[in-house]
Amino acid sequence: MSHLPICSFTHLLIYPFVCLLAACGPLTAAPTPAPPAAHEDLLRHYAPVIHQGAASDQDFLxxxxxxxxxxxxDNWQHQPTGDLSAYVYGSLIETESHWFLFxxxxxxxxxTPEPCAESGGCHENDMESLQVIVAKDGTPFGRPIALETLAHSHIYLYRLDRSLRGGALPVKGWAALDEGHPIVWVETYGHGIYGRRLRLGPSVVTYRPGDVAQLPAGLDEEAVSYRLLSIYETLWPYRAEMGPGRFFDKPFSYRGQVLAAAFDGxxxxxxxxNTPWGYDQETGDVLSRGDWFLDPAKAFAYHAAPTGTFSTRYLYNPYLADLP
Incomplete structure (x- = not known):
């Protein structure tokens, strides 16, 4: 009986693997995840495009x-003479798995369109808000999954990713993006914010994030630039200024600390x-006043019951860190 030389036998074993490598190309290491973007860049990246209904300059943000x-x-009295250049307040909180951009x-x-004495629907100062929830996925800016908007007594949940199913809040539909920026529609007069198209009127001012705080030249403007202001640097430091004639009022207790639920008016x-940390909408039996802003992971877990990886452990939450 003849036998193959050892070298020939080894050649037969190795040859198929050589052919496989030649067909598939050289093996390469898995790509290294890109470092996440800086917080300021994330806030600018997801800053909303705002379609603001306008009947007068009282609708200018x-x-x-x-x-x-x-x-x-004194803001009601000063509205006709104050500087109505465009600013939007922003804040970012980070967990192990998500970014919450407020x-x-x-x-x-x-x-109201009617005289305030007749309508009973007017009030001094108004702050409505929205939140963009972004899942970390190894890319610098992550993957946006949800938009929440506040309109008066309700928070509305919109889908930015198919994974969103809804929890205590039903999903109202898909939100839209404009070059990565969520689009929102803001009511004339009452300024409630929605993530789906509204019939606005009689005019519309469209605000877009930029480096300059512009003043709309009129009531029909398509590209007015607004500047972002840090909530942590411009509003939060004065949270203890409460009472008549001060910045804020309507004290409430949050985890043993007294905070202002509203602007003084x-x-x-x-x-x-409300202040950003003073909202009490959609709290149910699970949340407390303030959680939507101060503990957004807890609030989103209740509102949306997210699937997949979802951590409530904060890597960056300066507000809770400031509360002893």
Whole structure:
């Protein structure tokens, strides 16, 4: 009986693997995940495009100190003469698995088409807000999965990813993006925010994130630039300024700490406009006033019952860190 030489036998064993490598190409290591973007870049990347209904300059969004002071109960009087250049307040909180990007829109007046004395629907100061929830996926800016918007007494949940199913809040539909920026529609007069198209009127001002705080030239403007302001740097440091003639009012207890639920205001009602950390909408029996902003992972877990990897352990939450 003849035998193959050892070298020939080895050749027969190795040859198929050589052919396989030749067909598939050289083996390469898995790509290294890109480092996440800086918090400021994330806030700018997901800053919303805002379609604001407008009947007058009372619908122009601006900063809470548009009149040059941190007094809440003179804003109704100062609205006609104050600086109505466009600002939006922003904040980012980070867990092991997600980023929570919060944006707040301030108007000095919430008003009605009818005279306020007749309508009963006006009040001094108005702050409505929205939140974009982004899942970390190894790319610098992650994958946006949900948009939440506040309109008066309700928070509405919109889908930015098929994985979102909804929890305590039903999903209202798909939100839209404009070059990566969520699009929102803001009511004329009352300024409620929605993630689906509204019939706005009589005019519309469209605000887009930029480096300059522009003042709309009129009521029909398609590209007014707004600047982002840090909630942590511009509003949060003054959270203890509460009482008549101060910035904030309507104290409440949050985990043993006294915070302001509203901006101080006395025209057409007392202290009607919530601070970012003062919302108590859609809390059910699980959440507390303030959780939507201060503990967004807990709030989103309740609102949306997210699937897949979802951590409530914070890597960056300066607000809770400031509360002993």
């Amino acid at each position: 601006t900063a809470a100190d548009f009149d040059g002071n941190r007094v809440g109960n 944006y707040a829109l301030f108007h000095p007046r919430d008003y 006395d025209d057409w009602g007392q202290d009607k406009a």
